[in-house]
Amino acid sequence: MKKVLIIHYSQTGQLTDILKSIAGPLEKNPEISVTFANIAPKTPFPFPWGFWRFFNTFPETVYEDAGPVDIVGADPAGDYDLVILGYTVWFLSPSLPTTAFLNTAEGQALLKGKQVITVIGCRNMWLQAQERMKQRLADIGARLTDNVVLIDSVHSAASFYSTPMWMVFGNKGPYFGGKIPEAGISKDDIARASRFGEAIAAQLPDRPAQSTAPMLAGLGAVKINDKLIASEKVAKRSFMLWGKLLRAIGKPSNPIRVAVIGLYFLFLLTLILTVVPLLAIIKKLIEPLTRAKIAAEHAYFAAPSGESRAQLDQGA
Numbered sequence: 337m338k339k340v341l342i343i344h345y346s347q348t349g350q351l352t353d354i355l356k357s358i359a360g361p362l363e364k365n366p367e368i369s370v371t372f373a374n375i376a377p378k379t380p381f382p383f384p385w386g387f388w389r390f391f392n393t394f395p396e397t398v399y400e401d402a403g404p405v406d407i408v409g410a411d412p413a414g415d416y417d418l419v420i421l422g423y424t425v426w427f428l429s430p431s432l433p434t435t436a437f438l439n440t441a442e443g444q445a446l447l448k449g450k451q452v453i454t455v456i457g458c459r460n461m462w463l464q465a466q467e468r469m470k471q472r473l474a475d476i477g478a479r480l481t482d483n484v485v486l487i488d489s490v491h492s493a494a495s496f497y498s499t500p501m502w503m504v505f506g507n508k509g510p511y512f513g514g515k516i517p518e519a520g521i522s523k524d525d526i527a528r529a530s531r532f533g534e535a536i537a538a539q540l541p542d543r544p545a546q547s548t549a550p551m552l553a554g555l556g557a558v559k560i561n562d563k564l565i566a567s568e569k570v571a572k573r574s575f576m577l578w579g580k581l582l583r584a585i586g587k588p589s590n591p592i593r594v595a596v597i598g599l600y601f602l603f604l605l606t607l608i609l610t611v612v613p614l615l616a617i618i619k620k621l622i623e624p625l626t627r628a629k630i631a632a633e634h635a636y637f638a639a640p641s642g643e644s645r646a647q648l649d650q651g652a
């Protein structure tokens with residue numbers, strides 16, 4: 337009998353639905369037992385966020401200043417064969433409850449020496465968060481064998497509007513008479529995530545405990561958007577810089593900090609509306625010079641599961 341722990345934190349239930357879809361085929365396999373566990377912040381994060389609290393959370397998120405959490409439902413002595421760690425991305429970092437989980441001795445004990453599959457459900461910017469996750473897992477002594485990412489399938493300009501609206505006001509849309517579709521990952525994509533559960537269920541029972549080979553190659557586990565590689569690096573640097581300044585000003589409740597957050601929001605908006613399109617044009621112009629570098633980065637970020645959909649195409 338192989339033991340699988342599925343652990344996560346989800347605010348709206350979207351990530352929970354993804355993990356349930358993956359878990360379905362595992363639960364049907366008599367050679368596998370599945371345990372669901374939750375990361376429960378001791379001070380909950382209310383949803384929807386409201387404007388100020390949403391943006392005021394970014395300094396603590398990028399500096400990984402996470403409050404305590406309870407781990408509900410995992411057996412500390414469970415000695416699981418596989419841990420499926422689901423997480424969402426907050427400001428290009430793993431969400432604060434996820435960071436808090438990774439900080440706990442109990443969380444680290446659950447992961448140490450185990451094979452781990454990360455499952456991300458976010459808007460579309462996850463590369464930098466997963467870089468941090470890879471580091472954290474390596475430091476803990478866990479083995480990352482696969483990474484699955486589900487994102488909003490609409491155009492990124494549309495989700496750039498609809499996701500914050502959903503988070504801040506709790507309204508998923510659609511907006512502007514349907515011109516901007518509903519925020520979130522599509523029901524179809526969530527249902528199709530069961531293919532990952534099927535692949536794990538087929539391989540896990542006979543898999544050597546120390547194997548590092550991915551189980552989810554050829555299933556379209558991730559899709560890399562080249563345009564976001566550089567944007568994420570720039571945005572992460574900006575978050576770190578402004579985050580440092582804001583944390584130096586004071587705690588999230590400090591009125592001066594709140595005012596500076598307002599300024600930063602305006603700065604960010606101006607940047608996105610002016611510098612980002614300009615950079616896109618420059619990138620296009622120098623594309624022949626950067627092609628090899630981008631291809632290498634593309635392959636790096638797609639690892640370990642890769643982008644290939646070969647097995648899906650065979651089945652089609």
Ligand SMILES: Cc1cc2nc3c(=O)[nH]c(=O)nc-3n(C[C@H](O)[C@H](O)[C@H](O)COP(=O)(O)O)c2cc1C
Pocket residue numbers: 345346347348349350351352390393424425426427428429457458459460461462499503
């Ligand atoms: C504070 C905050 C910051 C977020 N930042 C990002 C981000 O940087 N990149 C991204 O793709 N999605 C981002 N999202 C969207 C989340 O990753 C996720 O899709 C959403 O919170 C729904 O997840 P849930 O399962 O917890 O409800 C953010 C959400 C919140 C609440």
